[in-house]
Amino acid sequence: MFVLVDRNTNDNCMPVVQPILAELGNYDVIEVDPGEENKNIDFCIGVWKTMLDFGADRHSLLINLGGGVVTDMGGFAASTFKRGIDFIQIPTTLLSQVDASVGGKTGIDLDNYKNIIGTFTQPQAVFIASVFLKTLERRQLVSGFAEVIKHGLIFDGAYYNKVKNLDVSAITTEHVRHSVGVKNTVITQDPTEKGLRKILNFGHTIGHAIEGYSLLHDEHSLLHGEAIAVGMICEGYLSHKLNGLSLEELEDLITTLERILLIINLMILLIMNC
DSSP states (O other): OEEEEEHHHHHHTHHHHHHHHHHHOOOEEEEEOOSGGGOSHHHHHHHHHHHHHTTOOTTOEEEEEESHHHHHHHHHHHHHGGGOOEEEEEEOSHHIIIIITSSSEEEEEETTEEEEEEEEOOOSEEOOOGGGGGGSOHHHHHHHHHHHHHHHHHHOHHHHHHHTTOOGGGOOHHHHHHHHHHHHHHHHHOTTOSSGGGGGGTTHHHHHHHHHHHHHHOSSOOOHHHHHHHHHHHHHHHHHHHSOOOHHHHHHHHHHHHHHHOOOHHHHHHHHTO
């Protein structure tokens, strides 16, 4: 049994799960550096080599304790090690709880192309605990809230209207449960993204390009949810111009995301005046 963590989750989240792990048996901890810039093949090789050094085999279990970087990369490492071993996701950020750890997508980045290498492999389980959210700074919570907003926009208008005026500090376990339910409903019908599951990519086509550029050029790069929020505005604008989204609906989307994520007004003005 192996537990993949980054420095932050090793310090702040491992103490929560250690008593449970101790009851299950012996385990080894594998630590990686935090941050999207480290979700790459080099760090993945490090995970594989460490597992080999500790005697991992096809009956091993990898527990991924962390945010989207850890669950994405850990899932990929497990799904490819010895042609696939079991893994469990324990997401510790709001973004990974409502989105990244659920659905069976694993992946790493290549030359700042987001998740360009990966697999569709379902974990044995996903365990979500709200206690981990108390370890997060507000910016991380806000980043995850962008995905909550996305779930409402693509699938549940009533839910969107309920959460769009919330402060991120008011997010509860029921909101997390609802978002996971939306994603689960979609992926159950289309597990490998042949059709319906593509709606979960709203904001991501442009957002991933923005995130990749930011990682490459900005010392303080955008978080995933921040980039996706900009992507949702851009794609909302295209929907308005090409596919019948009303100006009122577009303005509501922009107002909501601007309030929650404090997106740079200049970005919004540029989009609206294209």
